[in-house]
Amino acid sequence: LWLGQDGFDYAFQADYATLWQHEIDGIREVAGHDPDCEISLEYKPNEPRSYSLMPDAATTLLAIREIGLPNLGVTLDFAHVLYADEQPAFAAALVARHSKLLGVHLNDGYAKRDDGLMVGAVHTLQTIELLRQIRRDGYAGAIYFDTFPDMTGLDPIHECEVNIATVKRMLRVVERLEKDNRLSTAIDRQDAVASQAIIQEAMLGPEN
Structure with missing residues (x-):
C-alpha cells in the first residue's frame, strides 16, 4: 500500500x-481481512499531498506497532527514503528491528x-550499503525497479537491463565486502576513512 492520498495540505484542514x-x-481492516496475506506499507514524505501521514x-513503524498485526511490514523505495532525508541502510535496519521488510x-x-x-x-x-544491510538482515524477497525511463525518452527495456546488470555488480561488491574482515573492524571503530578506502578498493580495484 502506498497511501499517497492520505495526508493534508493546509494548517487547520484536518x-x-x-x-x-x-x-x-x-x-x-485491510490487514485483518486475510491473516495469510502480507500487507506492506510504502512511505513517502509528500506528493500528491503536501504532507503524508x-x-x-519511524512514523510507518509506529503505525505498524499500533495496529499490532503480524502480517504487516514495510516496502522501502530508495528514492522515497532519500526524499525523507534518511540513510537507506539505517531505515532498513530499523525496519528489520521493529517489523519486517516485505519489498x-x-x-x-x-x-x-x-x-x-x-x-x-x-x-x-x-x-x-542498503544491499549489504538487507542481506545481513535476511531479506530474501524480490527487488523491483521503480524508475521512470518514459519521463526522458529512455528505452525502458535497455534501462531495465542496465539496472539488472548494475545490481548484480553491486551484489558482487557486497560479496567481496562480506569476506573482508577489515570492513567490520573499521565499522566497529566507526573509522569512516578506513571503511571508505576498503569500499573503493572493492568497487574500483587496488590502487596499483
Whole structure:
C-alpha cells in the first residue's frame, strides 16, 4: 500500500488525531481481512499531498506497532527514503528491528523529489550499503525497479537491463565486502576513512 492520498495540505484542514485514527483503522481492516496475506506499507514524505501521514520509516513503524498485526511490514523505495532525508541502510535496519521488510524498490534521485532515476546513478555507495544491510538482515524477497525511463525518452527495456546488470555488480561488491574482515573492524571503530578506502578498493580495484 502506498497511501499517497492520505495526508493534508493546509494548517487547520484536518483533525490530526481523527485522521490518524482513520488511517490505523483502515490499515487494520485491510490487514485483518486475510491473516495469510502480507500487507506492506510504502512511505513517502509528500506528493500528491503536501504532507503524508506515512512520511518516513519511524512514523510507518509506529503505525505498524499500533495496529499490532503480524502480517504487516514495510516496502522501502530508495528514492522515497532519500526524499525523507534518511540513510537507506539505517531505515532498513530499523525496519528489520521493529517489523519486517516485505519489498525493496531500487531507483535513485537527488533527494529533492521522487526522481525515479536508474539504480546507482547518484547514490552508488548508499545503494551498496542498503544491499549489504538487507542481506545481513535476511531479506530474501524480490527487488523491483521503480524508475521512470518514459519521463526522458529512455528505452525502458535497455534501462531495465542496465539496472539488472548494475545490481548484480553491486551484489558482487557486497560479496567481496562480506569476506573482508577489515570492513567490520573499521565499522566497529566507526573509522569512516578506513571503511571508505576498503569500499573503493572493492568497487574500483587496488590502487596499483
